[in-house]
Amino acid sequence: MNKVFDALSHPIRREVLELLKSGGMTAGDLADRFPVSKPTMSGHFAKLKEAGLIQGENRRGSVVYTINMSTLEEALHGFMGRVGIGSAPDAVSQRDGLNGKEST
Amino acid sequence: MNKVFDALSHPIRREVLELLKSGGMTAGDLADRFPVSKPTMSGHFAKLKEAGLIQGENRRGSVVYTINMSTLEEALHGFMGRVGIGSAPDAVSQRDGLNGKEST
DNA sequence: GAATCATTTAGGCATTTAGCTAAATACCTA
DNA sequence: TAGGTATTTAGCTAAATGCCTAAATGATTC
Numbered sequence: 150m151n152k153v154f155d156a157l158s159h160p161i162r163r164e165v166l167e168l169l170k171s172g173g174m175t176a177g178d179l180a181d182r183f184p185v186s187k188p189t190m191s192g193h194f195a196k197l198k199e200a201g202l203i204q205g206e207n208r209r210g211s212v213v214y215t216i217n218m219s220t221l222e223e224a225l226h227g228f229m230g231r232v233g234i235g236s237a238p239d240a241v242s243q244r245d246g247l248n249g250k251e252s253t
Numbered sequence: 254m255n256k257v258f259d260a261l262s263h264p265i266r267r268e269v270l271e272l273l274k275s276g277g278m279t280a281g282d283l284a285d286r287f288p289v290s291k292p293t294m295s296g297h298f299a300k301l302k303e304a305g306l307i308q309g310e311n312r313r314g315s316v317v318y319t320i321n322m323s324t325l326e327e328a329l330h331g332f333m334g335r336v337g338i339g340s341a342p343d344a345v346s347q348r349d350g351l352n353g354k355e356s357t
Numbered sequence: 358g359a360a361t362c363a364t365t366t367a368g369g370c371a372t373t374t375a376g377c378t379a380a381a382t383a384c385c386t387a
Numbered sequence: 388t389a390g391g392t393a394t395t396t397a398g399c400t401a402a403a404t405g406c407c408t409a410a411a412t413g414a415t416t417c
Contacts, residue, residue, distance in 0.1 A: 151264055158262035159405085160255055163332065170337045177363060189406055191365055210414045211363060222338055225329060228267065233274045234326055263375085281393060293376055295395055314384045315393060 153224035156200035161185070162193050166202060169216035176205070176212045257328035260304035265289065266297050270306060273320035280309070280316045 156162050161183055168174060168182065180190040194214060197203045201220040205212045229235075260266055265287055272278060272286065284294040298318060301307045305324040309316045333339075 154258075154262050154264075154267065157332075158258050160258075163258065167335050170335075175363080176365090180364090185405085186407060187364070188366080188408085192405075195365090207414085210416095212365095216336075218336075218338070221336065225333060225338065228261075229329060231271050231274075232320075232322075232325065234322070234329065279393080280395090284394090289375085290377060291394070292378085292396080296375075299395090311384085316395095 150224050150227065152200040153202060153220060154228075156196050156202055159193065159196075161190075162197055165193065165197060165214075166216055166221065169203060169214060173206075173213040173215040175208075176214060179214065254328050254331065256304040257306060257324065258332075260300050260306055263297065263300075265294075266301055269297065269301060269318075270320055270325065273307060273318060274322075277310075277317040277319040279312075280318060283318065 164183070165179055168179060176191065176194060177187070179194075180187045183190060194203065194205070197214075198205065201217055203214045203216055205214050207213075261270075268287070269283055272283060280295065280298060281291070283298075284291045287294060298307065298309070302309065306321055307318045308321060309318050311317075
Protein backbone atom coordinates (compact mmCIF):
# COMPACT_ATOMS: atom_id res chain seq x y z
CA MET A 150 0.00 0.00 0.00
CA ASN A 151 2.76 2.41 0.88
CA LYS A 152 4.60 1.40 -2.22
CA VAL A 153 1.52 1.68 -4.37
CA PHE A 154 0.80 5.24 -3.29
CA ASP A 155 4.46 6.07 -3.60
CA ALA A 156 4.42 4.77 -7.15
CA LEU A 157 1.25 6.71 -7.93
CA SER A 158 2.80 9.98 -6.79
CA HIS A 159 4.55 10.63 -10.10
CA PRO A 160 2.45 11.77 -13.07
CA ILE A 161 4.48 9.77 -15.57
CA ARG A 162 3.88 6.60 -13.62
CA ARG A 163 0.16 7.26 -13.42
CA GLU A 164 0.07 7.86 -17.15
CA VAL A 165 1.91 4.62 -17.77
CA LEU A 166 -0.85 2.81 -15.95
CA GLU A 167 -3.43 4.59 -18.05
CA LEU A 168 -1.65 3.51 -21.22
CA LEU A 169 -1.49 -0.06 -20.02
CA LYS A 170 -5.14 -0.25 -19.07
CA SER A 171 -6.08 -1.27 -22.60
CA GLY A 172 -3.33 -3.82 -23.06
CA GLY A 173 0.36 -4.61 -22.75
CA MET A 174 3.04 -2.40 -24.28
CA THR A 175 6.77 -2.73 -24.68
CA ALA A 176 9.12 -0.64 -22.61
CA GLY A 177 10.29 1.11 -25.73
CA ASP A 178 6.80 1.97 -26.95
CA LEU A 179 5.90 3.30 -23.55
CA ALA A 180 9.10 5.31 -23.33
CA ASP A 181 8.40 6.91 -26.70
CA ARG A 182 5.33 8.54 -25.25
CA PHE A 183 7.14 10.56 -22.62
CA PRO A 184 9.67 13.36 -22.91
CA VAL A 185 12.30 11.72 -20.74
CA SER A 186 15.11 9.33 -21.52
CA LYS A 187 14.69 5.59 -21.67
CA PRO A 188 16.82 4.98 -18.60
CA THR A 189 14.60 7.37 -16.70
CA MET A 190 11.57 5.47 -17.89
CA SER A 191 13.23 2.24 -16.89
CA GLY A 192 13.45 3.63 -13.38
CA HIS A 193 9.76 4.44 -13.41
CA PHE A 194 8.93 0.92 -14.59
CA ALA A 195 11.05 -0.48 -11.78
CA LYS A 196 9.13 1.50 -9.23
CA LEU A 197 5.79 0.41 -10.63
CA LYS A 198 6.99 -3.17 -10.65
CA GLU A 199 8.22 -2.95 -7.09
CA ALA A 200 4.78 -1.78 -6.05
CA GLY A 201 3.20 -4.73 -7.83
CA LEU A 202 1.35 -2.44 -10.22
CA ILE A 203 2.87 -3.82 -13.40
CA GLN A 204 4.81 -6.85 -14.49
CA GLY A 205 7.19 -7.33 -17.37
CA GLU A 206 7.39 -10.31 -19.68
CA ASN A 207 10.23 -10.94 -22.13
CA ARG A 208 9.00 -11.39 -25.65
CA ARG A 209 11.35 -11.65 -28.57
CA GLY A 210 13.96 -9.20 -27.42
CA SER A 211 11.51 -6.76 -25.91
CA VAL A 212 9.84 -6.44 -22.56
CA VAL A 213 6.07 -6.20 -22.60
CA TYR A 214 4.61 -4.57 -19.52
CA THR A 215 1.10 -5.26 -18.36
CA ILE A 216 -0.91 -3.65 -15.60
CA ASN A 217 -1.89 -5.50 -12.48
CA MET A 218 -5.36 -4.22 -11.84
CA SER A 219 -5.98 -6.12 -8.64
CA THR A 220 -3.08 -4.47 -6.83
CA LEU A 221 -4.26 -1.08 -7.94
CA GLU A 222 -7.87 -1.71 -7.04
CA GLU A 223 -7.01 -3.18 -3.71
CA ALA A 224 -4.94 -0.17 -2.72
CA LEU A 225 -7.39 2.42 -3.95
CA HIS A 226 -10.51 0.76 -2.66
CA GLY A 227 -8.78 -0.03 0.59
CA PHE A 228 -7.81 3.55 1.18
CA MET A 229 -11.17 4.86 0.06
CA GLY A 230 -12.84 2.56 2.50
CA ARG A 231 -10.67 3.87 5.29
CA VAL A 232 -11.46 7.49 4.57
CA GLY A 233 -15.12 6.74 4.06
CA ILE A 234 -15.49 7.17 0.35
CA GLY A 235 -18.05 4.94 -1.29
CA SER A 236 -15.84 2.80 -3.45
CA ALA A 237 -17.72 -0.07 -4.97
CA PRO A 238 -16.00 -2.58 -2.71
CA ASP A 239 -17.11 -5.58 -4.74
CA ALA A 240 -13.63 -5.90 -6.24
CA VAL A 241 -11.70 -5.69 -3.02
CA SER A 242 -12.27 -9.27 -2.04
CA GLN A 243 -9.04 -10.93 -3.16
CA ARG A 244 -6.31 -10.39 -0.70
CA ASP A 245 -3.34 -12.71 -0.88
CA GLY A 246 -4.00 -14.30 -4.18
CA LEU A 247 -1.63 -13.73 -7.01
CA ASN A 248 0.54 -10.81 -6.37
CA GLY A 249 0.29 -9.83 -2.79
CA LYS A 250 3.77 -8.50 -2.38
CA GLU A 251 3.95 -5.38 -0.31
CA SER A 252 6.14 -7.21 2.11
CA THR A 253 9.37 -5.24 1.84
CA MET B 254 -4.46 16.17 -9.04
CA ASN B 255 -0.70 16.03 -9.09
CA LYS B 256 -0.64 17.71 -5.73
CA VAL B 257 -3.28 15.41 -4.34
CA PHE B 258 -1.38 12.28 -5.26
CA ASP B 259 1.80 13.85 -4.05
CA ALA B 260 0.15 14.54 -0.71
CA LEU B 261 -1.21 11.00 -0.54
CA SER B 262 2.22 9.49 -1.04
CA HIS B 263 3.19 9.78 2.63
CA PRO B 264 1.63 7.35 5.11
CA ILE B 265 1.34 9.94 7.85
CA ARG B 266 -0.60 12.22 5.58
CA ARG B 267 -2.96 9.44 4.56
CA GLU B 268 -3.53 8.60 8.20
CA VAL B 269 -4.27 12.20 8.99
CA LEU B 270 -7.05 12.09 6.44
CA GLU B 271 -8.39 8.93 8.02
CA LEU B 272 -8.43 10.59 11.42
CA LEU B 273 -10.24 13.59 10.02
CA LYS B 274 -12.89 11.58 8.25
CA SER B 275 -15.04 11.51 11.37
CA GLY B 276 -14.65 15.16 12.25
CA GLY B 277 -12.28 18.05 12.73
CA MET B 278 -9.25 17.81 15.00
CA THR B 279 -6.73 20.31 16.24
CA ALA B 280 -3.18 20.31 14.94
CA GLY B 281 -1.96 19.36 18.39
CA ASP B 282 -4.33 16.43 18.80
CA LEU B 283 -3.39 15.16 15.39
CA ALA B 284 0.31 15.59 16.09
CA ASP B 285 0.02 13.61 19.33
CA ARG B 286 -0.95 10.56 17.31
CA PHE B 287 2.25 10.35 15.34
CA PRO B 288 5.83 9.68 16.40
CA VAL B 289 7.28 12.77 14.79
CA SER B 290 7.79 16.29 16.03
CA LYS B 291 5.13 18.95 15.80
CA PRO B 292 7.06 20.99 13.29
CA THR B 293 7.28 17.93 11.10
CA MET B 294 3.52 17.47 11.41
CA SER B 295 3.02 21.10 10.57
CA GLY B 296 4.84 20.46 7.32
CA HIS B 297 2.54 17.55 6.56
CA PHE B 298 -0.51 19.71 7.24
CA ALA B 299 0.88 22.34 4.89
CA LYS B 300 1.23 19.81 2.13
CA LEU B 301 -2.28 18.51 2.64
CA LYS B 302 -3.59 22.05 2.66
CA GLU B 303 -1.71 22.94 -0.50
CA ALA B 304 -3.34 19.97 -2.22
CA GLY B 305 -6.76 21.17 -1.08
CA LEU B 306 -7.31 18.04 0.99
CA ILE B 307 -7.73 19.78 4.33
CA GLN B 308 -8.37 23.24 5.61
CA GLY B 309 -7.54 24.86 8.91
CA GLU B 310 -9.75 27.11 10.98
CA ASN B 311 -8.57 29.11 13.99
CA ARG B 312 -10.61 28.39 17.07
CA ARG B 313 -9.70 29.67 20.47
CA GLY B 314 -5.96 29.52 20.13
CA SER B 315 -5.93 26.26 18.26
CA VAL B 316 -6.21 25.30 14.63
CA VAL B 317 -8.90 22.82 13.79
CA TYR B 318 -8.28 20.91 10.61
CA THR B 319 -11.09 19.40 8.60
CA ILE B 320 -10.97 17.14 5.60
CA ASN B 321 -12.12 18.24 2.19
CA MET B 322 -13.81 15.16 0.90
CA SER B 323 -14.74 16.49 -2.50
CA THR B 324 -11.13 17.17 -3.48
CA LEU B 325 -10.16 13.68 -2.41
CA GLU B 326 -13.08 12.04 -4.15
CA GLU B 327 -12.58 13.99 -7.30
CA ALA B 328 -8.93 13.02 -7.56
CA LEU B 329 -9.44 9.36 -6.72
CA HIS B 330 -12.52 8.85 -8.83
CA GLY B 331 -10.96 10.81 -11.64
CA PHE B 332 -7.89 8.63 -11.69
CA MET B 333 -9.87 5.45 -11.28
CA GLY B 334 -11.98 6.42 -14.23
CA ARG B 335 -8.89 6.94 -16.33
CA VAL B 336 -7.41 3.57 -15.52
CA GLY B 337 -10.74 1.86 -15.95
CA ILE B 338 -11.61 0.95 -12.40
CA GLY B 339 -15.28 0.90 -11.66
CA SER B 340 -15.43 3.74 -9.20
CA ALA B 341 -19.13 3.71 -8.45
CA PRO B 342 -19.57 7.43 -8.91
CA ASP B 343 -23.00 7.11 -7.36
CA ALA B 344 -21.35 7.47 -3.98
CA VAL B 345 -19.90 10.86 -4.80
CA SER B 346 -22.36 12.50 -2.54
CA GLN B 347 -20.92 16.01 -2.48
CA ARG B 348 -20.84 16.38 1.26
CA ASP B 349 -20.23 20.08 1.43
CA GLY B 350 -20.18 20.71 -2.26
CA LEU B 351 -18.89 24.01 -3.56
CA ASN B 352 -15.25 23.64 -3.58
CA GLY B 353 -14.44 22.05 -6.85
CA LYS B 354 -11.03 23.53 -7.11
CA GLU B 355 -8.35 21.21 -8.44
CA SER B 356 -6.75 24.04 -10.34
CA THR B 357 -3.42 22.24 -10.24
C1' DG C 358 30.87 -14.97 -33.88
C1' DA C 359 29.47 -10.18 -35.13
C1' DA C 360 26.14 -6.74 -35.77
C1' DT C 361 21.98 -4.80 -34.16
C1' DC C 362 18.14 -3.57 -31.49
C1' DA C 363 15.98 -3.14 -26.71
C1' DT C 364 16.47 -2.45 -22.08
C1' DT C 365 18.79 -1.89 -17.78
C1' DT C 366 22.69 -0.58 -14.81
C1' DA C 367 26.22 2.70 -13.27
C1' DG C 368 27.69 7.04 -11.99
C1' DG C 369 26.87 11.84 -11.36
C1' DC C 370 24.33 16.09 -10.41
C1' DA C 371 20.54 19.09 -8.80
C1' DT C 372 16.44 19.27 -6.35
C1' DT C 373 13.15 17.81 -3.04
C1' DT C 374 11.73 15.53 1.06
C1' DA C 375 11.48 14.29 5.84
C1' DG C 376 13.12 14.76 9.91
C1' DC C 377 15.23 17.45 13.87
C1' DT C 378 15.99 21.56 17.42
C1' DA C 379 15.49 26.23 18.47
C1' DA C 380 13.15 30.37 17.88
C1' DA C 381 9.27 33.15 16.48
C1' DT C 382 4.47 34.07 16.28
C1' DA C 383 -0.35 33.93 17.71
C1' DC C 384 -3.76 33.52 20.76
C1' DC C 385 -5.89 33.19 25.43
C1' DT C 386 -6.09 34.12 30.46
C1' DA C 387 -4.95 36.09 34.53
C1' DT D 388 1.34 43.33 30.47
C1' DA D 389 3.09 38.82 31.60
C1' DG D 390 2.73 34.02 31.30
C1' DG D 391 1.27 29.86 29.11
C1' DT D 392 -0.23 27.01 25.44
C1' DA D 393 -0.51 26.04 20.40
C1' DT D 394 1.34 26.28 16.02
C1' DT D 395 4.41 27.69 12.50
C1' DT D 396 8.84 29.33 10.64
C1' DA D 397 13.92 29.06 10.23
C1' DG D 398 17.86 26.70 9.55
C1' DC D 399 20.05 22.55 9.32
C1' DT D 400 21.36 17.43 7.88
C1' DA D 401 20.69 13.12 5.66
C1' DA D 402 18.51 10.61 2.40
C1' DA D 403 15.60 10.01 -1.56
C1' DT D 404 14.08 11.38 -6.17
C1' DG D 405 14.36 12.49 -10.92
C1' DC D 406 16.91 13.35 -14.52
C1' DC D 407 20.91 12.81 -17.61
C1' DT D 408 24.83 10.36 -20.56
C1' DA D 409 27.65 6.45 -21.22
C1' DA D 410 28.32 1.75 -20.76
C1' DA D 411 26.78 -2.95 -20.00
C1' DT D 412 23.65 -6.64 -20.73
C1' DG D 413 20.36 -9.58 -23.28
C1' DA D 414 18.24 -11.36 -27.10
C1' DT D 415 17.77 -11.82 -32.31
C1' DT D 416 19.45 -12.35 -36.68
C1' DC D 417 22.81 -12.79 -40.12
